[in-house]
Amino acid sequence: MTTAQRKQRELAQRDDMLLDQAQELLEESGFSNLTLDKLAARTEFSKGTIYNHFSSKEDLLTALCIRGLQIQLAMYLKAVEFPGNSREKVIGLHYAYNLYARIHPTLFMCVLSGLAPHVIEKTSAKRMEERRFFEGKVTAVLDRLVQQALESGHIASPLACDAATVAFANWAVGFGTTALLQSAKRATSIERLDSNAVLRRNVDFVLDGLLWHPLSHAWDYEATWLRLSDYFDEQALLGSRLLPRV
Template sequence: MVKQHELSQHMISEQAASDTSCGCPHGGLKGLLDKSLARIGLSKSEQKKVDREEELVDLAVSILNEEGFAGLSLEKLTAQSRYSKGTIYNHFSSKEDCLSALCIRAVSSILTLFKRALQFEGSSREKAVAVHYSYQLYARLQPTLFMAVLSSKAPGVREKTSTERTQLMDALELEINTFSDQMFRDAIDDGSLVLSEHLSIETLSFSNWAMSFGTNALATSATEAKAVNRLDPNTLLLQNISILMDGMNWQPLSKDWDYRKTWQRVEKEIFADDIQLIE
């Protein structure tokens, strides 16, 4: 009668709760969100709600991974959770709102990966290469979530997303932008990059992002007939950003430095654990 008392439901939800394939490496996102909310000061019931939302997003991610984008429905989320429809709709005002929640998790995870990549020891251009590596890593580990971030930008989705979540999403995007801009500022500061007349930091930062996103998006959605399949997926992104950074005249140029070694070093020194998940 009461759903929480059904044994089978409990088993399902516990299985889901222990499923850690949430695209959230090293629990970084959970810590991030918990902290940011904890600072404000949470009552017991509020904390309970935060925990449950965490649990529901976990579950939604697992549905997304198994059933794909179109297969995600709040109906299924309800059925697989230990809660009822009304409770689900207390958390997500609509299917689109739920999708936005998934994107917030995705972008948070990506940001965490970016910061880890930045710890790579090397020149500013090598660090940028490391960041691109981490972006590609996420696109491969979580292809559906990676693409979901884009679809959540569609007007129809954004309209149906709660204002708080929209603001959180915008804040995260701003943080990513700031992060990207800072990479270029560092490069200018250490002298390896010089701004030419018509190119601002914002322009370089955006072109850098556009190339990485475009490459990963096309590689993720590759089909039989696509040009991607003619090329080596492992160094696809590296080659593309190498051409771009050479175009920026970012020192050392690719003719003077073997960035394939950098690429491999990043893989071994920073993301050795994560790369095993692909095999």
């Protein structure tokens, strides 16, 4: 290994360690209390060293968003390899997204909060470019699956005119349901429901509405969700809080 390669590896390792500490800070006290000064105080590094990695706390938040997107992408890539029909594979994406959010709820939420205008304005151009790269990778996984279903006739609704529209509908129900279950558990409209079944049912509403075959009355999708739990080894992941990254 050359000196340059060794230095690059050391920088990457330090970057990971700093992000670990920043993630803990974010989980403990939220974005408003996340500062580079606090990150420096929590680690062995000077504030100048911290600034060599992150130009601002917004840049740091975007780096955490990228970490979340990398985890999500790795789980999406695993989901599309799930043995099943096209509807079961898209259910696998919903399952993977929800599992990721339960293990890392802070990363799940910061991917959206990281799109606030003031965060984008104060994030370095290089960091924003990296974020867009991984967003594109994540979006492309769902887009490809939807496009294949449209071309094969598995999606029969005349309203499903293009992959982007169908993909957004799926992301909206997946993110919306998961975010509400995390942040509004005591709302009456949620307390009266079986929280373990809410996402599964909402996904069925959307996919049946798209006439994505086989429809829910013709297939045991509850069994699909159980198979996905085994496929992702859910209990082990929840226990370790570790997820793969690309």
